[in-house]
Amino acid sequence: MSKVLDHLEEWLIAFLMAAATTIIFVAVVHRYLSAHPIPYVQDFLLGINLGWAQELCIIMFVWMAKFGAAYGVRTGIHVGVDVLINRLEDRTRGKFVIFGLLAGATFTAIVGTLGARFIWENGMHYATFSALGLDTGDLPEGPTTPDLEWPTWIVYSAVPLGSYLMCFRFLQVAWQFVRTGELPHHDHAAVKGMEEEPKPGDINWFALDNDLHPRDVKHHTIVDLGREPKDKEDRP
C-alpha cells in the first residue's frame, strides 16, 4: 500500500514536470508557426486555440509543488538552518529533530484543514450535493478558472490533498527516526565515489549532508552506507 503511494507520488510529479514543459513548448511553437502563411497548415493551426496553455501550466506546477513538497519530506530535501543543532550532541539534537518534524506535521495538518474548508465552501459543497441529488438551496456554485473554465475547487484541492500527504510524510519520517535514529538523505554519492568519480548529473546539491539539513543520530560507517540499497528516487 505504502509502496503504491510512493510510486504514484513519484509518477505524478515527474509526469507534471514533463507535461507542463511540453505544453508551453507546443504553445510557443504553435504561436510562431501559425504566424506564417503556409497553405492549409496555417488554417489548421489557427483553428486550434491554445490560450489555455499558460493556465494549465500554472495549475500543473502548483500540483507538482504541493505533491513534490510531500515527496521532498521523504527524500529529506527541505533546507533549514541546521548550523547550530548539528553541533549539539546526539541526544539533544534528536529532540530538536523530532520537534522540527512534528512542527512540520502540525503546520501541514492546519494548512490542509484550512484548505479543505476553503474548497468545501467554494463549490465542493454544491458539487457534492447536486451530484447526490440533494437540495442545494442557496449554496454557491463556486467560481471557475478564467481560461479552462474548470471549477476552482477541483484545481485548488491540491492544497488539502498535498498538505495532508505531506503531514503523513512528516509523521512517517518522525516514526522512522524514533525507531532507527535515521533520517532520509541521499548523499551516497560521496561514499560511492571513493573509487569512482561521481557522475555529474547525479549530484543533488540541496540533498548533500550539510548544514542545510539536520544530521541524524545513527553513526554511519562507510561500509554501512555502501551496503544500502540504491536510492529510492532512482526509480520513478
Add this chain to the structure above:
Amino acid sequence: MTALVIFGLLAALMITGMPISISLGLTVLIFLFTMTAVPLESVALKLFTGIEKFEIMAIPFFILAGNFLTHGGVARRMIAFATSMVGHWYGGLGLAAVLACALFAAVSGSSPATVVAIGSILIPAMVRSGFPKRFGAGVVASAGALGILIPPSIVMVMYAVATNASIGALFIAGIIPGLVLATMMGATTFYRAWKGNFPRQPKASWGARLEAFRDSMWGLFLIVVVIGGIYSGMFTPTEAAAMSAVYAFIVAVFVYKDLTFAEVPRVLLASANMSAMLLYIITNAVLFSFLLTHENIPLAIAEWMTSTGLGVIGFLLFVNVFLLLAGNFMEPSSIILISAPLLFPVAMKLGIDPIHFGVMITVNMEIGMLTPPVGLNLYVASGISRLGLTEMTIAVTPWLLTMLTFLMIVTYWPPLSLWLPRALGMIP
C-alpha cells in the same frame, strides 16, 4: 514591536533546524492565531494564489534545463573550447575553468549546477595535469558562482518574484557585471598560476579552435535562445526557460547522447523534487510577506531607516554586511525571499534603482555560496574534490577577495549594471 515579535519568532523557529518553509508558515499561523483578527480565509486564499504567477514557473523550467545540461556533453565541449582558447596562457586549465564556467553560466541558471558540470570534469583533469588540488577546487568553486550572475539566473527570478522587478531587464543587467567578474577572476587565476608556476597547455592552432567551437555549437546556441529570445521579445522569460528545457533535453538525449531515454524520468523526478522544494519556500514566503505588509512592517522599517539619517552609501553598506552574514547560514533563495520585502521599500525610498539593487543582491548571494558553514558551492566542490570544508574555504580565499572587491564596485558604481539595459531601452 510587532516586527520584533514576528522576526524573533521566525528566528527562534529557524534555529531549531526545521525546514525554512515550515518556520515561515508557522510564524504566520502562530501570529495570526494569537495576536490578530485576520480572517483565516485570507490565509487559505494566499495558499492557493501565492505561486499562481507565470513568472515563477521559470524556476522549475530552468532547473529542468540545468539538470539536463549537467549530464556531461555540453560542459565537456565547452571546456574543450575554453581550453583551446586560453589554455596556453599562465593559468592553463585554471583559466580555462573560469572561461568554461562563464560559458556554462550563460546556459544554466544556478551556481552549484555550474560547479557540478564544470568541476566534475575539470577538477580531476587539473589534478592529473599537475595542479595542486586546492587550486583546482578553489577556482571552479569560485568561478561557478558566475552561474547566477550571468543570465539566466534562478536567483534573479526569485528577486523579481519578491519585488515585481522585470526579469528580462535583470537578466540583461547581469551580462556586463558577469563578464567583468569573470575577467577579474581570470586575472587572479593568471597571477596565482604565474607565481606558482603551474603547468600550461600547448597552444592550439586556429583550426583546432574552430573545430572545438563547432563542436560546442549546440550548447552555445542555447545562449542565443535564452538571451536573444527574451531580449527580442520572442519569448517571455518563462517561455524561454521552457524552450531551453526542451532544447537541453534534445541536445542531451539525441545530439550528444550522454543521457539515455531510460534515464530521463529520473532527471524529471530530481528536477521536480528540487523545484517543489523551492516553490514551497516561495508559497510560505508569500504568506510571510503578506503578514508583514498587513502589519505595515516594511513601511515602518523604511521610515525608521530614513529617519536614522542613513544615506544611500550607508544603507548599501548595511545591506551588504547583512546579506553576507545571512549567506553564512542560509541558501540564496530563502535569503532573498525573506529579506527583499523588507529591504526593497527602503531602497526605493532612497532612490536606488531596483535593477541595480537586484544585481547587487545577486553578487552578495554569489559570495554567500562561498562562505562557510553554509555555502552550496563549497559543499559541491568538496564533494567532487574530497577536500574538507575548511580546506575548501582556504582554497577559495583568493577568489573570494576578488569577489569582495567586485562587490564594492557593483555596489557603488550603478552604471556597470544599468548601462546595458538602459542602452537597449529596457529601463528608463
